[in-house]
Amino acid sequence: MEEGSVVANLATDLGLDLRTLNKRKMRLDLIANKKYLEVNKETGELYIAEKIDREYLCITKTSSCYLKMDVIIENPIRMFNIELEILDINDNAPRFRRETIYLDISESTPVRERFSLTNAVDPDIGSNSVNTYHLGENEHFDIEIQSGRDGSKFADLILKKALDREELAVHNLIITAVDGGVPPRSGTASILVRVLDTNDNAPRFDKKNYTINLSENSPIGSLVLKLNATDLDEGSNSELEYFFSLYTSEKTQETFSLNPNTGEVRVKEMINYEDFRIYEMEIIAKDKGVNSLSGQCKVTILVTDMNDNHPEISIKSFHSPIKEDVPVDTVIAVISVSDKDSGDNGQLDIHISDQLPFALKESSDNYYELVVAEPLDREKVPEYDITITVIDRGSPPLSDNETITLELLDINDNVPQFPQSFYTIPVMENNAPGALLSSLTALDPDLHENQYLVYFIIEKEIVNTSMSMLFSINPENGNLYALKTFDYEIEKEFLFHVEARDSGLPPLSSNVTVHIIIMDQNDNTPMIVSPWRAHGSVVEEKIPRSTDKGTLVAKVIAIDSDSTQNSRITYQFLQNTDATLFSLDQYNGEIRTMRMFSYRDARHQRLVVIAKDNGEPALSATVTIKLSTVETALKTYSDMTEVPLEYDIFSDLNLYLVIGLGSVSFLLLITILVTVVLKCQNPKPSKAAPPCRNSVISERNSTVADSTLVSNDAYWYSLFLAETRKGKLVVRQPVPKGTRYIVSSIPRSTGLTETSDSAASTLQVMAFKETAVLRRVSNH
Known part of the structure; x- marks a missing residue:
């Protein structure tokens, strides 16, 4: 806190009125901590007398810091004990105790090894103290932050990639400590990691194999070769000594000497070409580490007798290109070789490149034939570079080579192949x-x-x-x-x-x-076939108000010519005037009453049903059913029954018509007298028999609408419901080839009561392996 800042009004905090304080000439005074605090005896205001540093006052790092003071009031004398809490601010940055942290780590240290680091300190407390650490970007180390029991944060250095002293001997890292203040403060330190050497590198010679040509009769002590092996380690781990291995023969060790410190090989005895022409030795270089490592090389010394003539190769005949199906043993080239030297230096060896499907056959002295040794395949190798090498048997041997290129011609020997069968x-x-x-x-x-x-x-x-x-x-x-x-x-x-x-x-x-x-694609919209709508999509039905609970009011049937999931139809109410009155089965489309009608229920109910398939996206169709409840009795109709596809032309009804016509003729005169009266009067509607309690009666005067549908045959029978009102025959007949059926609506006879005047309609429906069915609907 800065000097002069007002931190409190003691008079107010102690519940004293300033007017009373002045009237009674009361005075406030401090007894303790006058170094930091000062009170205005007139007004009771408490001031900062000297800048307050929380970290100086409270050396111990605690969560709270208080300045305690005693306040005395005179006239009358009263004393109060007051504690002033000093709140922390983020005025100190984290600081490491050492600016450079030294670590010695062996290069053999395993990955994920942990090394403790000196933590940073921050005199502030809480969130203003050290909150986290950051390590500079590098590929070998990472840090892991730990929390102490007192909430302090410290970091461990983690080895995330194995060290290699030979690659990098010293790693210089930067670690940063950051507190949680706003804004945050930070402090850094250097971490100097020195990689300690381990004997993890074996000595290595410049080459694995050395071949030395040495003339016979070379003087004793002459240098044959100086071997050089290196070890990437340091100190004693890189100090080397040389010696012959057990695989070096005694003859070789008697003929040549090896300096253990320098690796020099010198002639120790006279060399005679006729006695010994090739010397082989294995030399080991071993370091002086605790767990010593070694490397070896092979040295071949070839004793020469001054061979100074190179062999010669001559291509006498060569055929290229050739077909890939030439027979084995076909001659493709004739070669001759020669050497002007004599003795072993004039003895020649001839060979061709390894692994090639060709061979050399000697035909006569110093003449060779190049022949096909294996079947050729152009698809595997379209051409060959054949290197013919001739070498004499001198020491060192001399050689010559000639390269010829053989091209193969394609033949049609491969059948086209599909990736899949x-x-x-x-x-x-x-x-x-x-x-x-x-x-x-x-x-x-x-x-x-x-x-x-x-x-x-x-x-x-x-x-x-x-x-x-x-x-x-x-x-x-x-x-x-x-x-x-x-x-x-x-x-x-x-x-x-x-x-x-x-x-x-x-x-x-x-x-x-x-x-x-x-x-299958969901490309067919469900079609509602029952109840049938003659015009539009609204169906009107009348039902008695005395209908029982659970009575079937209507049945919505829809068909969908798609397959599987796309043709599965469910039914739902889109609109239901009274949700407590009707229920809809989502699978079979049956609408039933959930209770009996009461006097409170409306006489007209509007139900909108949607038939939706299971496709993606789903397609749907809707039908609106207007239900009207009636009190009067309505005429009833019998249920549909199945009858064979036949009817008598001279039926009972026709007989009644004949008798009726005779009666009309007999009463013609009487009829003429009353004709005028009958024309003036309106025909009275006949009273129908009371309806069956569980029946559903429709008074719509509809026929099957003229249309053509293509659908599965699951619900074709529902199409007959539309014609039940007019006593018609509904016939489903196959068309040619038996793949489709025609559903026709025709009158029973001209003498039927209330025969419909509308034209017969047809409905074309998909069907498979079914027979035609006839249904008769008659009136009671």
Whole structure:
């Protein structure tokens, strides 16, 4: 706190009124801590007499720091004990006790090893104290922050990558301590990591193998070679000594000497070419570490007899290119060799490059034939560089070489290969004609015309339709296209073969099986077939108000010509005038009463039902049903019954008509007299018999609307419900080829009561392996 700042009003805090204080001439005074605090005896205000440093006052790092003081009031005398809490601010930065932290770490230290670091200190407390540490970017070390029991933070250095002294001997890191104040303060220190050496590097010679040509009769003490091995370690771990291994023969050790400190090999005895021509020795270099390591090399000393003539190679005949199918033992070149030296220096050895499918056969003195030793394959190796080497047997040996290039000609010996033997290609229905279905590409490793492939579909007829009318393949690249739009409800899959043929002589070919699977798409909207709507989408029904609970009021039936999930239909209310009155089964579409009607219920109920399929996205259709409750009795109708597809032309009803016509003729005169009266009067509606309690009666005068539907045959019988009111015959008859049926609505006879005047309607419905069914609906 700065000097002169007002921190409190003691008079107010002690509950004293200033007017009372002045009137009674009372005075406030401090007894303790007058160095830091001062009080205005007149007003009671408490001032800062000297700048307060919390860290100086409270040396111990505690969560709270108080200045205690005694206040005395005179006239009358009263004394108070007061504690003034000093709050901390972030006025100190973290500081490390040492600016540089030294660490010695062996290069053999395992990864994840932990090293303790000196923590930073911050006189502030709480969030103003040290909060975290950061380590400068490097690839070998990381830090892990720990918390002490008193809340202090300290960091451990973690080795995250193994050290290699030979790569980097000293690592200089920067660690930063940051407090949690706002704004934060920080302090840094250097971490100097010195990598201690371990004997982890074995001595290595400049070369693994040394070959030395040494003339015979070389003087004793002459230097043969000076070996040099190096060790990347330091100190005693890099000090080396040389010696012969146990694999060096006694003859070699008697002939040559080895200096253990310098690695020099010198002649120890006279060398005689005729006695010994090749000397081999194995020399070991070993360091002087605690766990010593060693390395070795091989030295071959070839004693020479002054061989000064090189062999010569001459190509007498060479055939290139040749076909890849030439027989084994075919001669492709004739070679001669020569050397002007004599004795062993004139003895020649000839060979060709390793692992090649050729061989050399001696035909006569110093003449050789180059022949095919193994079957050739241009697709594996199109050409060969054959190096023929001739070497004499001198010491050191002299040699000569000649390289010839043999080119192979291609033959049509590879069958085109498809990556797969069977292709399954899913195609979504309603595809665009000409759409690319897949690319059926075969590979042929041959060249030129032997590699050029032609693709075609192996013809196959399906129901008088060839595959070439349904699919097309690009003969050059094997791209397969659809030539028509497929409908899953009609065609579900196709199976055929595609052949790839090259242009060689004779041509080679292979084929692959293609299975086209038509995928169903939700492209058919559900169609509500019951209750049928003659006009629009509203159906009007009348039901008695005395209907019982659970009575079937209506049944909504929808059909969907899609398949599987896309054709599964569920029903829901979109609108229900009274949710407590009606229920809808979401699976079968039955609407039933949930209770009996009461006098409070409205006479007109409006129900809107949606039929939704299970496709993605879902398609739906709706129907609106207007229900009216009636008190009067309505005429009833019998249930639908199934009868054979036949009826008598001369039925009982027709007989009644004949009798009626005779009666009319007999009463013609009487009828004329009352005709005028009858025309003036309106016909009175006849009273119908009281309805059955559980029946649902419809008074709509509708017929099946003129339309054509394509659907599954699951609910075709629901179409008959629309004609039950008019006593018509509903007949479903197959059309040619038996693949579809026609559902027709025709009158029973001209003599039926209340015969509909509307024209008969037809409904075309998809069906499979079913028979026609006839239903008769008659009036009581």
